[in-house]
Amino acid sequence: MRTPIFIFWEVVVGAALYLLFRRYGNDYLFFAGYTVLQFIVLGTAWNILGGYCGYVNFGTAGFFALGAYSSVFFYNIGQSLDDIMPEKLLAPMQSIFPLPVPILIVIAGAVAGLIGLGTGYLTLRLRGVFFAIATLALAVVLQTLVVNWDFVGGSRGAYVIPPEKIPVFGPYIQFLFVMMLILVIVSLTVARLIERSRLGFGFATIRDDEMAAEASGVPTLKLKLIATVVSGALMGMAGATFPFYIGYVEPDSAFNLSYAVNAIAMPMIGGTTSWVGPLIGAILLGTLQQVATVTISSALNLLIVGLLLIGFVIVAPSGIVGLWQKWLSKGPKP
Amino acid sequence: MSAPLLQVNQVSKHFGGFVALDNIDLAVAEGERVGLIGPNGSGKSTLVNCICGTLRNDTGSVTFAGEKIDDLIAHQRTRRGLARSFQLPRPFHSMTLADNLRIPLLYTVRAREGMLHAHADLGTRCRELLDMVGLAAKAHQMPRDLTQVEMRKLELARAMAAEPKLLIADESMAGLSHSEIEEILALLLRLNEHGITIILIEHIMSAVMSFSQRLVVLVSGRKIADGKPDEVIKDQDVIGAYLGA
Amino acid sequence: MEFSLLINAIIAGLLLGAFYAAVTAGVSISFGMLDIVNIAHPGFIILGSYIAYIVNSRLGIDPIVVSIAALPFFYLLGTAVYQIYYVSFEKFGQESLRGLAFFFGLLFVTEVCLLLIFGVDYRSVNAAYIGPSLHLGQMEFPLRLLVPCFVSLAMFAALQIFLSRTFIGRAVMAVSQDPTALRLMAVDPTRIKRIAFGISIATASMAGAFLIIIQPVIPSVGRDYIGRIFAICVLGGLGSLPGALIAALLLGVIESITSVFYGPSWAPAVSFGILLLTLAVRPSGLLGR
Numbered sequence: 001m002r003t004p005i006f007i008f009w010e011v012v013v014g015a016a017l018y019l020l021f022r023r024y025g026n027d028y029l030f031f032a033g034y035t036v037l038q039f040i041v042l043g044t045a046w047n048i049l050g051g052y053c054g055y056v057n058f059g060t061a062g063f064f065a066l067g068a069y070s071s072v073f074f075y076n077i078g079q080s081l082d083d084i085m086p087e088k089l090l091a092p093m094q095s096i097f098p099l100p101v102p103i104l105i106v107i108a109g110a111v112a113g114l115i116g117l118g119t120g121y122l123t124l125r126l127r128g129v130f131f132a133i134a135t136l137a138l139a140v141v142l143q144t145l146v147v148n149w150d151f152v153g154g155s156r157g158a159y160v161i162p163p164e165k166i167p168v169f170g171p172y173i174q175f176l177f178v179m180m181l182i183l184v185i186v187s188l189t190v191a192r193l194i195e196r197s198r199l200g201f202g203f204a205t206i207r208d209d210e211m212a213a214e215a216s217g218v219p220t221l222k223l224k225l226i227a228t229v230v231s232g233a234l235m236g237m238a239g240a241t242f243p244f245y246i247g248y249v250e251p252d253s254a255f256n257l258s259y260a261v262n263a264i265a266m267p268m269i270g271g272t273t274s275w276v277g278p279l280i281g282a283i284l285l286g287t288l289q290q291v292a293t294v295t296i297s298s299a300l301n302l303l304i305v306g307l308l309l310i311g312f313v314i315v316a317p318s319g320i321v322g323l324w325q326k327w328l329s330k331g332p333k334p
Numbered sequence: 335m336s337a338p339l340l341q342v343n344q345v346s347k348h349f350g351g352f353v354a355l356d357n358i359d360l361a362v363a364e365g366e367r368v369g370l371i372g373p374n375g376s377g378k379s380t381l382v383n384c385i386c387g388t389l390r391n392d393t394g395s396v397t398f399a400g401e402k403i404d405d406l407i408a409h410q411r412t413r414r415g416l417a418r419s420f421q422l423p424r425p426f427h428s429m430t431l432a433d434n435l436r437i438p439l440l441y442t443v444r445a446r447e448g449m450l451h452a453h454a455d456l457g458t459r460c461r462e463l464l465d466m467v468g469l470a471a472k473a474h475q476m477p478r479d480l481t482q483v484e485m486r487k488l489e490l491a492r493a494m495a496a497e498p499k500l501l502i503a504d505e506s507m508a509g510l511s512h513s514e515i516e517e518i519l520a521l522l523l524r525l526n527e528h529g530i531t532i533i534l535i536e537h538i539m540s541a542v543m544s545f546s547q548r549l550v551v552l553v554s555g556r557k558i559a560d561g562k563p564d565e566v567i568k569d570q571d572v573i574g575a576y577l578g579a
Numbered sequence: 580m581e582f583s584l585l586i587n588a589i590i591a592g593l594l595l596g597a598f599y600a601a602v603t604a605g606v607s608i609s610f611g612m613l614d615i616v617n618i619a620h621p622g623f624i625i626l627g628s629y630i631a632y633i634v635n636s637r638l639g640i641d642p643i644v645v646s647i648a649a650l651p652f653f654y655l656l657g658t659a660v661y662q663i664y665y666v667s668f669e670k671f672g673q674e675s676l677r678g679l680a681f682f683f684g685l686l687f688v689t690e691v692c693l694l695l696i697f698g699v700d701y702r703s704v705n706a707a708y709i710g711p712s713l714h715l716g717q718m719e720f721p722l723r724l725l726v727p728c729f730v731s732l733a734m735f736a737a738l739q740i741f742l743s744r745t746f747i748g749r750a751v752m753a754v755s756q757d758p759t760a761l762r763l764m765a766v767d768p769t770r771i772k773r774i775a776f777g778i779s780i781a782t783a784s785m786a787g788a789f790l791i792i793i794q795p796v797i798p799s800v801g802r803d804y805i806g807r808i809f810a811i812c813v814l815g816g817l818g819s820l821p822g823a824l825i826a827a828l829l830l831g832v833i834e835s836i837t838s839v840f841y842g843p844s845w846a847p848a849v850s851f852g853i854l855l856l857t858l859a860v861r862p863s864g865l866l867g868r
Contacts (some may be wrong), residue, residue: 039548049613056679058618122859130614130858133809136618137851140806144848155844198440205426207676211388212424214408215417217442217496221407257802261687268680273428299694306688313680314667 003193010185018178020106026088034245037180038238042259043266043278044187045234049227050264051272052206054134055124062139063232065146065254066115067108067239072152072249074099074107075160101179105166105240112236113229115142120228124221130269135203143255160243176241187234191275196231203227215245258302262289265309271321280320337400339364339531340385340416340500344394347380352523354380356555357394361498369546369563370535373575377555378535379421382502386418387411399499406528412442413421417498421505421535423485425477431488432473438496446497460495466521467491468514483509490518498529507538515541543567551575583717588839589832594724596831597666598793600824601731602786602804603811604738605779610809612751613779615664616837619682620808621801623690624779627653628796629693629785635704642704643730646788650781657780661773686801694800701795709792727789728772734785738778739820751775752818757780803847810854 001009021029042060049055077084078097085093099107115138147155158285162172166232169175194200202223205213243249262285270281285305292301316323342360347354355377362368372378377388383389385396387408396403403411417438439456464470467487477485483572490506503522507515519541526532536542542549542563549566553575559566566572602624609617629647631642668678703709708722732752742748750771754761761768790796811830815822 050676055675056676058683063740118853122855126858129679129812130609132616132679133805134855134858137806137809137854140851141848141855148842150576161591201433201437202431204428208426208428211408212420212426212492215386215388215412215420215435216438216492218437219409219411219441219446227738242557257687258423261683264680264683265437268677297695299691303688303691303695306691309683309685310688313677313684314663317677320587325846 003189006192007185007189009245010188014181014185018174018181021177022174027173028086028256029173030171030177031245034173034176034177034180035205035290036283037177037184038242039262039266039282041180041183041187041238042263042274043270043282044184044191045231045238047264047267047272047275047278048191048203048234049224049231050206051267051277052194052200052203053224053227055128055224055227056264057135057141057228057231058132058260058264059135059137060235061255061257061259062135062142063112063116063235064239064242064259065139065251066112066241067141067236068254069146069152069169069239070108070111070236071104071184071240071243072160075243076151076158101175101241101244105179105237108240109233109237112239113191113233116228116232117225120225124224124228132155139255139260141249146255147251153250155251157248158187158250161247162244172325176204176245179241180238181236183234186237188275188279190234191278195275199223199226215219258305261302261305265305265312267319268317269308269312269319270318273318274321277319277321284320336364338362339366339399341397342381342385342394344398345381345384345391345396346393347377347384347389347391355384355391358552358555358557360550360557360560362501364531365526366528366531367522367545367547368531369542369549370533370534370552371537371539371542371549372552375554376552377505378552379395381411381552382418382504382533382535385461386416386502394462409441412438412496413445415497415499416502417442417496417500418502419486419489419493419504419506423482423489425480425485425488427477427494430474430476431464431469431480432457434488435460435463435492436491436557442496463491463495466494468517483514486510487518494525498530500533501525502533504534504535505537507517507536507541519545555557584839585836586717587719588835590718590720591724592835593721593828593833594728594831595793595835596828597728597735597824598724598786598789599807599811599829599831601727601782601789602733603808603815603823603827604735604820605782605786606808606812607815607818607820607823608738608751608775608779608782609787610812613754613775615772615776616659616679617682617779618679618777618805618809619685619689620779620783621804622686623653623656623783624787624790624804625693625798625801626689627699627784627798628791628800629787630784631788631791632702632704632796635687635706638703641706642788642792643726643785646785648782650694653784654777654781657777658773660780661776664776665769665772690798690801697732697798699797702791703795704791723792727792730785731789733818734782735824738782741778747771747774754795806847806851806854810850810857813854814857 021033042064046057046060049057075098078099081090081093081097102120119134119138146152152158164172166172166175170180196201202218205216205218206220223315242254266279266281266285269275269285270279277301289301289305292304312319337466338375340359342358345355345358345451347355370378375383376531377537380389384391391404396500398411398414398416426437436456438460461470469484469487469491477488480488486506486508490503493501507518510518515538522532522534522545525543532543534545546563548561549559550557550564551566551572558575559569560569606617608621609615609620627646627649631645634640634645635642664678668681708726711722713720713722713725742752751760751767754768754771761771767829798804807830811823813832815826830850830853834846837849838846
């Protein structure tokens, strides 16, 4: 199906979901739904570099937190205009700040994308393994920087107080839900577009055999950089609304390792070769975790995710999508 | 005399203390058919890797079509017209045979010509190439379903798909039956008649002898012979290298 | 006053560095020589810490003694993990993505399990040498750093001798570079790799005991060490134990000085910063192949 039609159907499904929740649900459904949607974006973003190109990113939390703290930064500027802006700029700045959420999302994407570009440029010429470790290093370095930066709260954390209500949507959480829904549409569309394009073919050759790819004329470094930038930018965008969702941002929660594990587990369980995989994985695991965190402990819930990741990686490496394809090709029994 | 298409000048390559290539000089004229032989481990594949950019030579220079290409990455050299098959086949496992050939078409030929071929054209070209190596029937199968021999043919087809000026065929004929060898030789000769310069690396002496206009012998990283095939095989050093070692 | 602060920071750094070398030894083997990216290694180290803690708090036995007694258990654990890794991934040549995901999952699961069992309270051990320090003029040698330092160096030396003097040790060093040669000598490369991986995890047992002697421990502490381990491996050059030792000492000193003069909250960035820098500038490390 052609892309514009795909987008149309995405919007239809998304709108239906929203209206359904609004009619029959309560605030909790929106809060939980937001988390699952966030996981879809993170998983899809991870998969563009991890599943399509074969380069593992352990630092999802770093890119995510980068987006979150970029929002905190601009929010804090908006809150302290009187203190930091010179006289002449005060009036114009007051009309710009506070920056609307969509702008924050775009800025977050740009920042995260740039950092992805920088990290990639430094490490993508080495083996995939070193890139993976470097992404872990990046997350820790970023966390350390944030912890030592008082303007965004440092280790004490930062409070972000969103408005209670907002025109059109009503409760603010519904607005955030719709923002995340839009990000889901964007990330799924981007992933699907890449998959079906020359770029996607190139990504696959990098995953299959980088040396042969180069020999066939594929500019592997350039493609890897593109994947890293797109992937990082999407993760940053997913993080941009996090402060407004949670109200209080501190490094341990923003940089939490569970983001890294989930971003890897969801595509690997759902299936890494297509955009459908992270979607399925995120919906399944995300919902499972929402249920588990409420009924059992959140630590046990993470344990289950970890065990599922190991299990699928060993037994069903092509994920649920792969299992389904295998089941399909076996055909009906006579 | 026009300048050679490929000029390898005093190229050396070492891995730690091990000298894989020792000051190799090699000139290949446009349209030539050169055979490259030597015992296992003599550095043939390392030389190919240095020419094609998979490895960077430590000393010396590699010039192709008048341009020094030492600083170019592999894919840039491929786009300039240098293609090679790998001695141990390295197909793209997650795609069909046809798609394997699509890659060089998309990334080398298209990049060179700057034109956008419609997908249908690419599909036809892929089937053409597969037909040339006798794999047309398996166009929609996956590399894992191929025999070793078929994988070598795919390797060759993929190198051909890049529409090179110089094609380096690295042991494409290992394991082939006599008639299959004849087929591949005929194919390479046809390519050569169309103007493609070919370096053939092989252990199958009959094939190399009948195909090459010039024979180069590598032993322990050093070139010990370079000349007409009939003369080279009579060379004492060459005989010694093959029988003695 | 500044001078004595500096000297003691350097001393602490060197002592810590020797400990870091012990922590890294295992990964030097698994990653440097076997090409297996075992980022779950810190998880095994923390496991060693907790085992030392349990036995020490129940029976009062010295943690280092406990860790030596636990060596066979860790060795077997290592061979089991390798077997799973080999059967699932290495055999089919798909190590990179799935292998990394596997070990990452393992690290995570180990940490969460320990969290569920032991909770978030810091645990420490009791031993005669935790607390007192040796004083030589202005120089201070905390015994809780000194003792692990000596035992670390001893363990390191033992490993180096094993690798260079024994048949199996040399086979381990050869296995990633020339498995064919090994097969010609009727040695099964898989068996050698399994033994080597087992040894690599066994080192985690002792490193774990050192860790809990040096500092109180909670399950997430392991992750702080991922950066240090890989920074040391890369800086020292993969596959070189002596290189790892030098890099470890260097890292220890830089971290210590940073911590003393700029505050401990910057310490985690040091190792990872060094790692990123090395990868960008000289990926083969100081003594790498």
